[in-house]
Amino acid sequence: MSLLFLFSCCPPEVVTFPQNVEQVSEIAILCNDNEIPLIPFGSGTGLEGGINAVKGGVCVDLTHMNEILSVNPEDFDCTVQSGVTRMQLNNYLRDTGLWFPIDPGADASLCGMCSTSASGTNAVRYGTMRENVLNLEVVLADGRVINTAGKGRRTKKTSAGYNLTNLFVGSEGTLGIITKASLKLFGIPEATVSAVCHFPDVQGAVDTTVQVLQCGIPIARIEFLDEVSIDAVNKYSKMDMKVAPSLFLEFTGTPSSLDEQAALVADLCSMNNGSDFKWAKDPEERSHLWKARHDILYACMALKPGSKPYSTDVCVPVSKLPEIIKRSKEEITKAGVCDSFMLGHVGDGNFHTLFLADPNNPEEVQIVKDVSNKIAEMSLEMNGTCTGEHGIGQGKRELLVQEIGETGIQVMKQIKQTLDPKGIMNPAKVFY
Incomplete structure (x- = not known):
């Protein structure tokens, strides 16, 4: 299923399947020497035409580089190759008591998530990819390989020089090909509770959200669905939720702390005219509730x-x-x-x-x-x-100009020119 009907499909002329960083480097050298466009490919779940070969060229499919290279439970971090996906990593971590919480919905490749600075439903608690990447291995346009924080470095903080790691996070394959990432991990919460509450209008739902955050309640997820979406979910997932602007919430912590959070949030919802506040403590109930949220795309399409x-x-x-x-x-x-x-x-x-x-x-x-x-x-x-x-x-290239301004775009282009002087890295993306 494609979400890209706004963009014409532009397949590459060649697809390569490198097995290691040395092969990626060799491909980059060949393409750079011959001024052939290079388009990195992770899992193909991007939504803005980022993998379209607009100017032809070579697609570097990184799915075969799918090893989890190290997990360091005491340090709460891991290092993965570019083809490792979010679900693959969390399945691997199951017995360690750790998980990687950034969840964009799709089972995207982790280095692809770095490339787009992905986030998702857990961002309110754990942040986005930008806050959770410790180091990247990147193949530049001319084939050089760099480690953005230094080879093997995986400290939680550093003041050493420019922040090259976050230069590549969100660069969408226009500055280099990410072949390895060191990422933060987190402890799996002891207990989890989910809830849903319905409001007469959007203002009540947003006021509740702001008040929950102001009270310092350690909310894991807080999601909004409008009344049209709730109606679609009811029909598709065979649920009977009130058709109204609604909040889906998730809390994590110890069982006793969850009871306190529940009481406080229920009071806040009531103050903002929230109704039908329902809790889901059983894992099956919670899974059903969040499956309805994650299935919203299919629920809407079914209409x-x-x-x-x-x-x-x-x-x-x-x-x-x-x-x-x-x-x-x-x-x-x-x-x-x-x-x-x-x-x-x-x-x-x-x-x-x-x-x-x-x-x-x-x-x-x-x-x-x-x-x-x-x-x-x-x-x-x-x-x-x-x-x-x-x-x-x-x-969104034109919108980026409005957002960043002409001077900001000029600086971005200067960085691009320095790292990719021949303009081969994922051309016609981010800016013209």
Whole structure:
């Protein structure tokens, strides 16, 4: 299933399957010497056309480099090759009492997640990839191999020189090919409880979110679904939740601390006119509740068979969420878009508008493009960002100029020119 109906498919001329970093380096040298575009490929779960071979060239498929090289339980870190996926790592860690919590929904490759600075539902507690990468091994355009924090280094902090690690996190394959990553790990919580609560309006849900954060409650996840999404979930997952703006919450800690958190959050929800507050303590119940949240894409698509989805991912200061959601709904109504759904990681101000459209209907596709751009521009007006987690890719290059400014773009291009003077690394992505 593709979420990329806004972008034409552009396959590469050659696909390579390197087995180690030396082979990746050799491929880069050959391509650089002959000025052939290089497109890194992880798991293909990106949403902004980041792996399209717009100018042809060579795709470097890194899925065969899938070894977990080391796990250091006492240090709470691990080192993985580029093809290792999030689920593969967590399955491997099962008996250690540790896990890697960054969860973008898809079983993405971890180095691909570094490349797009991915996050997801756990970001409010654990942060994004940007906060959880200790070191990267990167093959540059000319074949040189660098370790961004020094070979073998995996300390939790450093003041040694420029932060090269975070230069490559979020670079979307335009500066180099990430072949290895050292990542932070966390202890698996002793106990977990999930909950859902419904509100008469978006303001009540967001006010509750802000108050939960202000009270210092160690919330693990706090997700928002609008009434249209809840209706879709009810039909698809055979649930009977109240059709209203809703919060999905998850708490972790000791059993006694969870009881205290539950009572406090229930009070906050009640203060903001929340209703039907339901807890799920049993692992099966929790799994069912969150499966409904993660299946929202399929639930929405089931309402319009034959359609393809496209998702925005703007992020604003949390206090601005009610305003941007209200204005976004007004723009959607004005444009006559019938099939759209809203959900988000409200704990950090990130929300998605999911559109369904017929990819063979140019008029529908254009409307989705226009409304998506208007929502992104609204987020910029509110001191937000056009992309909280999906990246720029092909689709948001003009918006990046508005967000960063011409001077910022010039500096980015200077960095790109220094590391990739022939412009072979994933060309036509991030900026023109």
